[in-house]
Amino acid sequence: MARIARRAAVAAGTAAIGMAAIVAFAVPAATAGAAGTAGTAGTASVATTTAVSTAPATGKPHVCQRLDRFEQRGKTAVARLGAGADTKGSVAWLEAKAEAATKAGNNDRATRLSERAQRRTEALAIFKTLGPQFDAVIKAHCA
Numbered sequence: 001m002a003r004i005a006r007r008a009a010v011a012a013g014t015a016a017i018g019m020a021a022i023v024a025f026a027v028p029a030a031t032a033g034a035a036g037t038a039g040t041a042g043t044a045s046v047a048t049t050t051a052v053s054t055a056p057a058t059g060k061p062h063v064c065q066r067l068d069r070f071e072q073r074g075k076t077a078v079a080r081l082g083a084g085a086d087t088k089g090s091v092a093w094l095e096a097k098a099e100a101a102t103k104a105g106n107n108d109r110a111t112r113l114s115e116r117a118q119r120r121t122e123a124l125a126i127f128k129t130l131g132p133q134f135d136a137v138i139k140a141h142c143a
Contacts, residue, residue: 067138
């Protein structure tokens with residue numbers, strides 16, 4: 001289900017970028033074309049556009065704000081995945097659920113839960129190795 005949601009988000013983002021590109025290139029051309037046809041013969045009109053700054057009021061580039069949010073999400077994911085069996089969604093919680101399913105005789109559910117716990121263990125390892133690298137990038141480019 002999460003995979004489908006990610007694909008939908010990527011498709012929506014791609015569509016938004018495509019529409020922004022179309023608007024960015026079509027609007028100035030349409031404005032120049034309309035101004036050229038509305039003008040008198042023999043005079044050329046020039047369409048002017050104003051640049052919009054992407055730097056926020058804090059003085060940091062916009063990408064640094066996004067990196068800060070990504071860093072925060074990564075830290076909360078590491079905290080949740082590494083938590084104990086009483087925290088819903090953690091690796092230990094999934095392993096406890098798999099053990100309870102095995103005791104109840106529901107082997108299919110136990111297999112699915114243990115496979116999910118294995119994937120989350122791998123994801124936790126990736127988060128822990130990328131965390132310091134991500135911090136170094138933020139420190140180098142956004143400090």
